[in-house]
Amino acid sequence: MFLFDIIQRTYTAIFPPTASKNDDAIRIGLLGASKIAPVVVVNPAKSHPDVIVAAVAARDSERAKQYAKTHGIPIVHSSYQALVNDPSIDAIYVALPNGLHYEWALRSIRAGKHVLIEKPSCSNAIEARKLFNHPLVTAQNAPVLLEAFHYQFHPAWQTFLSEVRRFPGAIKDVYAGFFLPAGIVGVDDIRFQYSLAGGCMMDVGTYPLSCVRQIIGREAILEPIDVKYRGIAHGSDGKSESLQIDEAIEAKYRTADSINVHISGDEMTKGGRPSFLPASWTRNMPSLRWPKSSVTFEPVLVDTLVRENKSPLQHFVQRTVTLWNPIIPTFYHRIDICDQHTLRQENDIAKTWSETNYKTAYNWPEGDKRASIYQDWWTTYRCQLEEFVNRVKGREGSGVWVDGAESIAQMEAIDRTYKKAGLKLRPTSTFEL
Numbered sequence: 001m002f003l004f005d006i007i008q009r010t011y012t013a014i015f016p017p018t019a020s021k022n023d024d025a026i027r028i029g030l031l032g033a034s035k036i037a038p039v040v041v042v043n044p045a046k047s048h049p050d051v052i053v054a055a056v057a058a059r060d061s062e063r064a065k066q067y068a069k070t071h072g073i074p075i076v077h078s079s080y081q082a083l084v085n086d087p088s089i090d091a092i093y094v095a096l097p098n099g100l101h102y103e104w105a106l107r108s109i110r111a112g113k114h115v116l117i118e119k120p121s122c123s124n125a126i127e128a129r130k131l132f133n134h135p136l137v138t139a140q141n142a143p144v145l146l147e148a149f150h151y152q153f154h155p156a157w158q159t160f161l162s163e164v165r166r167f168p169g170a171i172k173d174v175y176a177g178f179f180l181p182a183g184i185v186g187v188d189d190i191r192f193q194y195s196l197a198g199g200c201m202m203d204v205g206t207y208p209l210s211c212v213r214q215i216i217g218r219e220a221i222l223e224p225i226d227v228k229y230r231g232i233a234h235g236s237d238g239k240s241e242s243l244q245i246d247e248a249i250e251a252k253y254r255t256a257d258s259i260n261v262h263i264s265g266d267e268m269t270k271g272g273r274p275s276f277l278p279a280s281w282t283r284n285m286p287s288l289r290w291p292k293s294s295v296t297f298e299p300v301l302v303d304t305l306v307r308e309n310k311s312p313l314q315h316f317v318q319r320t321v322t323l324w325n326p327i328i329p330t331f332y333h334r335i336d337i338c339d340q341h342t343l344r345q346e347n348d349i350a351k352t353w354s355e356t357n358y359k360t361a362y363n364w365p366e367g368d369k370r371a372s373i374y375q376d377w378w379t380t381y382r383c384q385l386e387e388f389v390n391r392v393k394g395r396e397g398s399g400v401w402v403d404g405a406e407s408i409a410q411m412e413a414i415d416r417t418y419k420k421a422g423l424k425l426r427p428t429s430t431f432e433l
Protein backbone atom coordinates (compact mmCIF):
# COMPACT_ATOMS: atom_id res chain seq x y z
CA MET A 1 0.00 0.00 0.00
CA PHE A 2 2.85 2.33 1.00
CA LEU A 3 4.69 1.78 -2.30
CA PHE A 4 1.46 1.93 -4.28
CA ASP A 5 0.64 5.32 -2.71
CA ILE A 6 4.08 6.68 -3.63
CA ILE A 7 3.70 5.47 -7.22
CA GLN A 8 0.16 6.83 -7.50
CA ARG A 9 1.07 10.28 -6.10
CA THR A 10 4.18 10.50 -8.25
CA TYR A 11 2.36 9.41 -11.41
CA THR A 12 -0.51 11.86 -10.89
CA ALA A 13 1.89 14.71 -10.04
CA ILE A 14 3.77 14.11 -13.31
CA PHE A 15 0.64 13.44 -15.41
CA PRO A 16 -2.00 15.55 -13.65
CA PRO A 17 -5.65 15.55 -14.71
CA THR A 18 -6.37 18.49 -17.01
CA ALA A 19 -8.90 21.05 -15.88
CA SER A 20 -11.07 22.95 -18.33
CA LYS A 21 -10.23 26.63 -18.10
CA ASN A 22 -12.51 29.35 -16.78
CA ASP A 23 -13.16 32.43 -18.92
CA ASP A 24 -11.34 34.69 -16.49
CA ALA A 25 -8.33 32.35 -16.05
CA ILE A 26 -5.02 34.13 -15.36
CA ARG A 27 -2.81 34.18 -18.46
CA ILE A 28 0.79 33.61 -17.45
CA GLY A 29 3.83 34.40 -19.55
CA LEU A 30 7.20 32.72 -19.02
CA LEU A 31 10.28 34.96 -19.05
CA GLY A 32 12.97 32.72 -20.47
CA ALA A 33 12.64 29.26 -21.98
CA SER A 34 13.98 27.99 -18.69
CA LYS A 35 14.63 24.44 -17.54
CA ILE A 36 12.52 24.90 -14.44
CA ALA A 37 9.31 26.50 -15.81
CA PRO A 38 7.73 23.18 -16.90
CA VAL A 39 8.04 21.92 -13.33
CA VAL A 40 7.06 25.11 -11.50
CA VAL A 41 4.33 26.48 -13.76
CA VAL A 42 3.53 24.53 -16.97
CA ASN A 43 2.71 21.20 -15.35
CA PRO A 44 0.94 22.56 -12.25
CA ALA A 45 -1.15 24.85 -14.48
CA LYS A 46 -2.65 21.84 -16.29
CA SER A 47 -4.81 20.94 -13.32
CA HIS A 48 -5.67 24.55 -12.39
CA PRO A 49 -8.91 25.87 -13.93
CA ASP A 50 -7.78 29.47 -13.44
CA VAL A 51 -4.35 29.35 -15.09
CA ILE A 52 -3.38 29.34 -18.75
CA VAL A 53 0.29 29.34 -19.73
CA ALA A 54 -0.22 31.71 -22.63
CA ALA A 55 3.21 32.93 -23.73
CA VAL A 56 6.95 32.44 -23.55
CA ALA A 57 9.82 34.78 -24.40
CA ALA A 58 13.40 33.78 -25.07
CA ARG A 59 16.44 35.63 -26.34
CA ASP A 60 16.60 33.29 -29.31
CA SER A 61 13.23 33.17 -31.08
CA GLU A 62 13.87 29.77 -32.67
CA ARG A 63 14.49 28.34 -29.20
CA ALA A 64 11.37 30.05 -27.91
CA LYS A 65 9.31 28.57 -30.77
CA GLN A 66 10.63 25.09 -30.11
CA TYR A 67 9.96 25.44 -26.37
CA ALA A 68 6.43 26.72 -27.05
CA LYS A 69 5.76 23.76 -29.34
CA THR A 70 7.03 21.24 -26.76
CA HIS A 71 4.90 22.72 -23.99
CA GLY A 72 1.81 23.76 -25.97
CA ILE A 73 2.26 27.49 -25.39
CA PRO A 74 0.35 29.59 -27.98
CA ILE A 75 2.26 32.92 -28.00
CA VAL A 76 5.98 33.34 -28.62
CA HIS A 77 7.90 36.57 -28.05
CA SER A 78 11.40 37.10 -29.25
CA SER A 79 12.32 39.55 -26.49
CA TYR A 80 11.60 39.68 -22.78
CA GLN A 81 10.26 43.24 -23.06
CA ALA A 82 7.78 42.19 -25.77
CA LEU A 83 6.31 39.63 -23.37
CA VAL A 84 6.16 42.18 -20.55
CA ASN A 85 4.35 44.60 -22.90
CA ASP A 86 1.87 41.98 -24.14
CA PRO A 87 -1.59 43.26 -23.04
CA SER A 88 -3.06 39.74 -23.21
CA ILE A 89 -0.81 38.60 -20.34
CA ASP A 90 -1.85 39.00 -16.68
CA ALA A 91 1.12 37.51 -14.84
CA ILE A 92 4.79 36.76 -15.44
CA TYR A 93 6.94 33.93 -14.13
CA VAL A 94 10.53 35.19 -13.80
CA ALA A 95 12.83 32.14 -14.02
CA LEU A 96 15.94 33.93 -15.20
CA PRO A 97 19.41 33.78 -13.64
CA ASN A 98 19.29 35.32 -10.14
CA GLY A 99 21.11 38.44 -11.31
CA LEU A 100 18.20 39.32 -13.63
CA HIS A 101 15.32 38.76 -11.19
CA TYR A 102 15.30 42.31 -9.82
CA GLU A 103 15.22 44.06 -13.19
CA TRP A 104 12.59 41.83 -14.79
CA ALA A 105 10.35 41.71 -11.76
CA LEU A 106 10.33 45.51 -11.71
CA ARG A 107 9.77 45.80 -15.45
CA SER A 108 6.87 43.35 -15.18
CA ILE A 109 5.33 45.18 -12.22
CA ARG A 110 5.67 48.48 -14.08
CA ALA A 111 3.63 46.92 -16.88
CA GLY A 112 0.94 46.02 -14.33
CA LYS A 113 1.64 42.28 -14.34
CA HIS A 114 1.50 40.02 -11.31
CA VAL A 115 4.85 38.37 -10.74
CA LEU A 116 6.01 34.98 -9.51
CA ILE A 117 9.74 35.46 -9.06
CA GLU A 118 12.16 32.59 -8.57
CA LYS A 119 14.16 32.28 -5.38
CA PRO A 120 16.36 33.93 -4.35
CA SER A 121 14.28 37.00 -5.14
CA CYS A 122 17.27 39.24 -5.88
CA SER A 123 21.07 39.32 -6.01
CA ASN A 124 21.42 40.89 -2.57
CA ALA A 125 19.54 42.82 0.12
CA ILE A 126 20.09 46.21 -1.55
CA GLU A 127 18.07 44.99 -4.52
CA ALA A 128 15.50 43.23 -2.33
CA ARG A 129 14.81 46.38 -0.30
CA LYS A 130 14.49 48.43 -3.49
CA LEU A 131 12.17 45.89 -5.11
CA PHE A 132 9.83 45.03 -2.26
CA ASN A 133 9.65 48.62 -0.97
CA HIS A 134 9.17 50.10 -4.43
CA PRO A 135 6.05 52.35 -4.59
CA LEU A 136 4.78 50.30 -7.54
CA VAL A 137 4.90 47.20 -5.29
CA THR A 138 3.61 48.72 -2.06
CA ALA A 139 0.73 50.71 -3.66
CA GLN A 140 -2.73 49.69 -2.49
CA ASN A 141 -3.80 47.92 -5.69
CA ALA A 142 -0.30 46.88 -6.69
CA PRO A 143 0.14 43.64 -8.62
CA VAL A 144 0.92 40.52 -6.59
CA LEU A 145 4.64 39.80 -6.19
CA LEU A 146 5.68 36.44 -4.74
CA GLU A 147 9.12 34.91 -4.20
CA ALA A 148 8.73 31.25 -5.16
CA PHE A 149 9.60 29.52 -1.88
CA HIS A 150 7.36 26.67 -2.96
CA TYR A 151 8.14 24.24 -0.11
CA GLN A 152 6.37 26.53 2.40
CA PHE A 153 3.03 26.07 0.64
CA HIS A 154 2.91 22.29 1.10
CA PRO A 155 0.99 20.85 4.08
CA ALA A 156 4.06 18.76 5.04
CA TRP A 157 6.07 21.88 5.87
CA GLN A 158 3.17 23.55 7.67
CA THR A 159 2.46 20.39 9.69
CA PHE A 160 6.13 20.18 10.66
CA LEU A 161 6.02 23.83 11.78
CA SER A 162 2.86 23.16 13.84
CA GLU A 163 4.64 20.25 15.55
CA VAL A 164 7.54 22.55 16.38
CA ARG A 165 5.26 25.33 17.65
CA ARG A 166 3.16 23.09 19.89
CA PHE A 167 6.06 21.76 21.99
CA PRO A 168 6.39 23.92 25.11
CA GLY A 169 10.22 23.80 25.41
CA ALA A 170 12.70 26.40 24.23
CA ILE A 171 14.46 25.64 20.96
CA LYS A 172 18.09 24.62 21.45
CA ASP A 173 19.43 23.52 18.05
CA VAL A 174 18.15 23.89 14.51
CA TYR A 175 19.59 22.23 11.43
CA ALA A 176 18.64 22.22 7.75
CA GLY A 177 20.43 20.92 4.68
CA PHE A 178 19.83 20.52 0.96
CA PHE A 179 22.14 18.73 -1.44
CA LEU A 180 22.42 17.90 -5.11
CA PRO A 181 24.51 14.90 -6.19
CA ALA A 182 27.59 15.80 -8.26
CA GLY A 183 26.94 15.70 -11.99
CA ILE A 184 23.54 17.39 -12.08
CA VAL A 185 24.76 20.99 -12.30
CA GLY A 186 27.41 21.57 -14.97
CA VAL A 187 30.38 23.78 -14.26
CA ASP A 188 29.18 26.34 -16.81
CA ASP A 189 25.73 26.60 -15.23
CA ILE A 190 24.23 29.97 -14.28
CA ARG A 191 24.56 28.79 -10.66
CA PHE A 192 28.35 29.08 -10.87
CA GLN A 193 28.58 32.53 -12.44
CA TYR A 194 29.26 35.42 -10.11
CA SER A 195 28.07 38.04 -12.61
CA LEU A 196 24.66 36.30 -12.68
CA ALA A 197 24.51 36.17 -8.86
CA GLY A 198 25.38 32.49 -8.65
CA GLY A 199 26.73 30.46 -5.75
CA CYS A 200 25.49 27.66 -3.54
CA MET A 201 24.14 30.09 -0.95
CA MET A 202 22.05 31.62 -3.76
CA ASP A 203 20.75 28.24 -4.91
CA VAL A 204 20.44 25.06 -2.86
CA GLY A 205 21.75 26.91 0.21
CA THR A 206 18.90 29.38 0.16
CA TYR A 207 16.41 26.61 1.08
CA PRO A 208 17.99 25.51 4.38
CA LEU A 209 18.49 29.16 5.29
CA SER A 210 14.82 29.82 4.62
CA CYS A 211 13.82 26.67 6.55
CA VAL A 212 15.77 27.62 9.68
CA ARG A 213 14.42 31.17 9.50
CA GLN A 214 10.88 29.81 9.33
CA ILE A 215 11.57 27.67 12.39
CA ILE A 216 13.12 30.33 14.61
CA GLY A 217 10.68 33.00 13.44
CA ARG A 218 11.20 35.77 10.93
CA GLU A 219 12.04 38.40 13.56
CA ALA A 220 14.99 36.43 14.95
CA ILE A 221 18.28 37.64 13.49
CA LEU A 222 20.76 34.95 12.52
CA GLU A 223 24.26 36.10 13.41
CA PRO A 224 26.80 33.98 11.51
CA ILE A 225 29.56 32.71 13.80
CA ASP A 226 31.34 30.29 11.49
CA VAL A 227 30.96 29.97 7.71
CA LYS A 228 32.98 27.58 5.58
CA TYR A 229 32.64 27.12 1.87
CA ARG A 230 34.15 25.01 -0.88
CA GLY A 231 34.94 27.20 -3.87
CA ILE A 232 34.27 25.99 -7.37
CA ALA A 233 37.33 24.21 -8.62
CA HIS A 234 37.66 25.65 -12.13
CA GLY A 235 38.58 29.10 -13.29
CA SER A 236 40.46 30.65 -16.17
CA ASP A 237 43.15 31.89 -13.80
CA GLY A 238 43.19 28.59 -11.95
CA LYS A 239 42.24 30.26 -8.67
CA SER A 240 38.85 29.27 -7.37
CA GLU A 241 38.85 32.09 -4.76
CA SER A 242 38.88 34.75 -7.43
CA LEU A 243 35.58 33.39 -8.80
CA GLN A 244 33.78 34.24 -5.56
CA ILE A 245 31.63 31.14 -6.07
CA ASP A 246 30.72 28.74 -3.31
CA GLU A 247 30.00 25.27 -4.65
CA ALA A 248 29.09 24.07 -1.14
CA ILE A 249 28.51 25.90 2.12
CA GLU A 250 28.31 25.14 5.85
CA ALA A 251 27.19 27.97 8.10
CA LYS A 252 26.67 28.18 11.83
CA TYR A 253 24.70 30.98 13.44
CA ARG A 254 23.57 32.10 16.89
CA THR A 255 20.39 33.96 17.66
CA ALA A 256 19.84 36.52 20.44
CA ASP A 257 17.98 33.73 22.31
CA SER A 258 21.11 31.53 22.10
CA ILE A 259 19.67 29.07 19.59
CA ASN A 260 22.39 27.22 17.67
CA VAL A 261 21.57 27.17 13.98
CA HIS A 262 23.42 25.15 11.37
CA ILE A 263 22.79 24.91 7.64
CA SER A 264 24.50 23.03 4.84
CA GLY A 265 24.16 23.01 1.11
CA ASP A 266 26.13 21.32 -1.65
CA GLU A 267 25.66 21.65 -5.40
CA MET A 268 28.03 18.75 -6.08
CA THR A 269 27.76 16.19 -3.30
CA LYS A 270 30.32 13.41 -3.53
CA GLY A 271 31.68 10.59 -1.41
CA GLY A 272 30.55 8.71 1.66
CA ARG A 273 28.19 6.32 -0.16
CA PRO A 274 27.91 3.37 -0.13
CA SER A 275 29.39 3.44 3.33
CA PHE A 276 30.77 -0.11 3.22
CA LEU A 277 33.30 0.94 0.56
CA PRO A 278 36.57 2.63 1.59
CA ALA A 279 36.32 6.44 1.57
CA SER A 280 39.24 6.66 -0.88
CA TRP A 281 37.15 4.75 -3.46
CA THR A 282 33.99 6.82 -3.11
CA ARG A 283 35.58 10.26 -2.69
CA ASN A 284 34.69 11.33 -6.22
CA MET A 285 31.46 9.41 -6.63
CA PRO A 286 28.19 11.41 -6.69
CA SER A 287 26.21 10.80 -3.57
CA LEU A 288 22.67 11.36 -2.41
CA ARG A 289 21.96 13.05 0.90
CA TRP A 290 18.36 13.56 1.86
CA PRO A 291 17.31 17.14 2.53
CA LYS A 292 16.01 17.59 6.04
CA SER A 293 15.06 20.17 8.66
CA SER A 294 15.41 19.34 12.30
CA VAL A 295 14.75 21.03 15.64
CA THR A 296 15.95 19.95 19.09
CA PHE A 297 14.43 21.52 22.19
CA GLU A 298 15.89 22.06 25.64
CA PRO A 299 14.76 19.30 28.04
CA VAL A 300 11.39 20.07 29.65
CA LEU A 301 10.34 18.90 33.11
CA VAL A 302 7.02 17.11 32.53
CA ASP A 303 6.41 15.41 35.87
CA THR A 304 7.77 15.04 39.40
CA LEU A 305 7.21 11.64 41.01
CA VAL A 306 7.11 12.03 44.77
CA ARG A 307 8.27 8.87 46.63
CA GLU A 308 8.19 7.93 50.28
CA ASN A 309 11.58 8.14 52.03
CA LYS A 310 13.32 8.81 48.74
CA SER A 311 14.12 11.96 46.89
CA PRO A 312 11.60 12.69 44.09
CA LEU A 313 12.17 11.57 40.53
CA GLN A 314 12.04 14.30 37.94
CA HIS A 315 10.86 13.30 34.50
CA PHE A 316 12.40 15.34 31.66
CA VAL A 317 11.60 15.09 27.97
CA GLN A 318 13.87 16.38 25.25
CA ARG A 319 12.17 16.46 21.87
CA THR A 320 13.64 16.43 18.37
CA VAL A 321 11.32 17.01 15.42
CA THR A 322 12.69 16.22 11.96
CA LEU A 323 11.14 16.66 8.55
CA TRP A 324 12.80 14.46 5.95
CA ASN A 325 12.51 15.81 2.43
CA PRO A 326 10.88 19.22 2.88
CA ILE A 327 11.68 20.26 -0.70
CA ILE A 328 10.00 17.44 -2.66
CA PRO A 329 7.55 16.09 -0.07
CA THR A 330 4.87 14.90 -2.49
CA PHE A 331 6.71 11.76 -3.50
CA TYR A 332 7.69 10.86 0.04
CA HIS A 333 8.42 12.67 3.30
CA ARG A 334 8.34 11.84 6.98
CA ILE A 335 8.06 13.84 10.19
CA ASP A 336 9.83 12.11 13.08
CA ILE A 337 8.91 13.22 16.58
CA CYS A 338 11.53 11.73 18.86
CA ASP A 339 11.27 12.12 22.65
CA GLN A 340 14.28 11.35 24.80
CA HIS A 341 12.98 10.66 28.33
CA THR A 342 15.16 10.96 31.42
CA LEU A 343 14.28 10.25 35.04
CA ARG A 344 16.55 12.21 37.35
CA GLN A 345 17.09 11.69 41.02
CA GLU A 346 18.86 14.80 42.27
CA ASN A 347 21.99 14.90 40.07
CA ASP A 348 21.87 11.26 38.95
CA ILE A 349 20.18 9.77 35.95
CA ALA A 350 17.92 6.95 37.14
CA LYS A 351 16.59 5.84 33.77
CA THR A 352 16.50 6.91 30.11
CA TRP A 353 14.42 5.73 27.17
CA SER A 354 13.22 7.12 23.89
CA GLU A 355 10.00 7.08 21.90
CA THR A 356 9.54 8.07 18.28
CA ASN A 357 6.29 8.81 16.47
CA TYR A 358 6.09 9.26 12.74
CA LYS A 359 3.74 11.47 10.74
CA THR A 360 3.15 12.42 7.14
CA ALA A 361 1.04 15.24 5.74
CA TYR A 362 0.31 14.97 2.04
CA ASN A 363 -2.73 17.15 2.65
CA TRP A 364 -4.13 19.37 5.41
CA PRO A 365 -5.67 17.55 8.38
CA GLU A 366 -9.03 15.84 7.90
CA GLY A 367 -11.91 18.21 8.58
CA ASP A 368 -9.83 21.28 7.67
CA LYS A 369 -11.64 22.97 4.78
CA ARG A 370 -8.35 23.28 2.89
CA ALA A 371 -8.16 19.47 2.74
CA SER A 372 -11.14 19.32 0.42
CA ILE A 373 -9.41 21.63 -2.08
CA TYR A 374 -5.82 20.36 -1.93
CA GLN A 375 -4.94 16.91 -3.28
CA ASP A 376 -2.38 14.41 -1.98
CA TRP A 377 -0.59 14.39 -5.33
CA TRP A 378 -0.14 18.17 -5.46
CA THR A 379 3.50 19.13 -5.63
CA THR A 380 4.88 22.07 -3.69
CA TYR A 381 4.66 24.00 -6.98
CA ARG A 382 0.98 23.15 -7.46
CA CYS A 383 0.28 24.32 -3.89
CA GLN A 384 2.23 27.52 -4.58
CA LEU A 385 0.32 28.16 -7.81
CA GLU A 386 -2.97 27.68 -5.94
CA GLU A 387 -2.02 30.39 -3.45
CA PHE A 388 -0.62 32.73 -6.10
CA VAL A 389 -3.94 32.53 -7.94
CA ASN A 390 -5.91 32.97 -4.72
CA ARG A 391 -3.99 36.20 -4.03
CA VAL A 392 -4.46 37.52 -7.56
CA LYS A 393 -8.17 36.71 -7.43
CA GLY A 394 -8.55 38.14 -3.90
CA ARG A 395 -9.67 34.75 -2.50
CA GLU A 396 -9.13 33.58 1.05
CA GLY A 397 -6.45 30.95 0.37
CA SER A 398 -4.61 28.64 2.76
CA GLY A 399 -3.08 31.46 4.79
CA VAL A 400 0.46 30.61 3.71
CA TRP A 401 2.31 33.44 1.99
CA VAL A 402 5.83 34.81 1.52
CA ASP A 403 5.59 38.57 1.89
CA GLY A 404 8.06 41.27 0.91
CA ALA A 405 9.44 41.73 4.44
CA GLU A 406 10.23 38.03 4.55
CA SER A 407 11.97 38.12 1.16
CA ILE A 408 14.06 41.11 2.26
CA ALA A 409 15.02 39.43 5.56
CA GLN A 410 16.05 36.30 3.65
CA MET A 411 18.36 38.29 1.35
CA GLU A 412 19.83 40.11 4.37
CA ALA A 413 20.63 36.74 5.97
CA ILE A 414 22.28 35.55 2.73
CA ASP A 415 24.38 38.73 2.62
CA ARG A 416 25.49 38.31 6.25
CA THR A 417 26.51 34.73 5.47
CA TYR A 418 28.58 35.77 2.46
CA LYS A 419 30.25 38.56 4.45
CA LYS A 420 31.23 36.12 7.21
CA ALA A 421 32.56 33.69 4.60
CA GLY A 422 34.77 36.47 3.24
CA LEU A 423 33.00 36.35 -0.12
CA LYS A 424 31.75 39.43 -1.94
CA LEU A 425 28.02 40.16 -2.05
CA ARG A 426 26.53 39.27 -5.42
CA PRO A 427 26.62 42.29 -7.79
CA THR A 428 23.83 44.88 -7.63
CA SER A 429 21.86 45.53 -10.80
CA THR A 430 22.32 48.93 -12.43
CA PHE A 431 18.68 48.93 -13.55
CA GLU A 432 16.78 51.91 -12.14
CA LEU A 433 13.08 52.59 -11.98
Ligand SMILES: NC(=O)C1=CN([C@@H]2O[C@H](COP(=O)(O)OP(=O)(O)OC[C@H]3O[C@@H](n4cnc5c(N)ncnc54)[C@H](OP(=O)(O)O)[C@@H]3O)[C@@H](O)[C@H]2O)C=CC1
Binds near residue numbers: 150
Ligand atom coordinates in the same frame (compact mmCIF):
# COMPACT_ATOMS: atom_id res chain seq x y z
N1 LIG B 1 11.91 26.55 -7.61
C1 LIG B 1 12.73 25.61 -7.98
O1 LIG B 1 12.59 24.45 -7.64
C2 LIG B 1 13.86 25.95 -8.88
C3 LIG B 1 14.19 27.25 -9.08
N2 LIG B 1 15.20 27.59 -9.90
C4 LIG B 1 15.51 29.00 -10.10
O2 LIG B 1 15.00 29.36 -11.38
C5 LIG B 1 15.89 30.24 -12.05
C6 LIG B 1 16.26 29.64 -13.37
O3 LIG B 1 16.85 28.39 -13.20
P1 LIG B 1 16.92 27.30 -14.39
O4 LIG B 1 15.61 27.12 -15.01
O5 LIG B 1 17.59 26.12 -13.84
O6 LIG B 1 17.90 28.05 -15.35
P2 LIG B 1 18.24 27.98 -16.90
O7 LIG B 1 19.67 27.63 -17.03
O8 LIG B 1 17.23 27.19 -17.65
O9 LIG B 1 18.12 29.52 -17.26
C7 LIG B 1 16.91 30.20 -17.24
C8 LIG B 1 16.81 31.16 -18.39
O10 LIG B 1 17.70 32.24 -18.14
C9 LIG B 1 17.83 32.92 -19.38
N3 LIG B 1 19.03 33.75 -19.43
C10 LIG B 1 19.02 35.07 -19.54
N4 LIG B 1 20.25 35.56 -19.52
C11 LIG B 1 21.07 34.52 -19.42
C12 LIG B 1 22.47 34.40 -19.38
N5 LIG B 1 23.27 35.47 -19.43
N6 LIG B 1 22.98 33.17 -19.27
C13 LIG B 1 22.18 32.09 -19.19
N7 LIG B 1 20.83 32.16 -19.23
C14 LIG B 1 20.29 33.36 -19.35
C15 LIG B 1 17.72 31.86 -20.45
O11 LIG B 1 16.70 32.38 -21.21
P3 LIG B 1 16.49 32.26 -22.77
O12 LIG B 1 15.52 31.17 -22.86
O13 LIG B 1 16.00 33.60 -23.11
O14 LIG B 1 17.79 31.93 -23.40
C16 LIG B 1 17.25 30.61 -19.72
O15 LIG B 1 16.17 30.01 -20.34
C17 LIG B 1 17.03 30.48 -11.06
O16 LIG B 1 16.77 31.64 -10.33
C18 LIG B 1 16.99 29.28 -10.14
O17 LIG B 1 17.46 29.57 -8.84
C19 LIG B 1 15.86 26.63 -10.58
C20 LIG B 1 15.58 25.31 -10.42
C21 LIG B 1 14.60 24.86 -9.47
Ligand SMILES: O=C1OC[C@@H](O)[C@H](O)[C@H]1O
Binds near residue numbers: 180203204327
Ligand atom coordinates in the same frame (compact mmCIF):
# COMPACT_ATOMS: atom_id res chain seq x y z
O1 LIG C 1 14.91 23.14 -6.08
C1 LIG C 1 16.02 23.31 -6.54
O2 LIG C 1 16.77 22.25 -6.85
C2 LIG C 1 17.82 22.37 -7.72
C3 LIG C 1 18.49 23.70 -7.63
O3 LIG C 1 19.58 23.85 -8.43
C4 LIG C 1 17.46 24.71 -7.85
O4 LIG C 1 17.92 25.97 -8.18
C5 LIG C 1 16.59 24.66 -6.68
O5 LIG C 1 15.63 25.63 -6.69
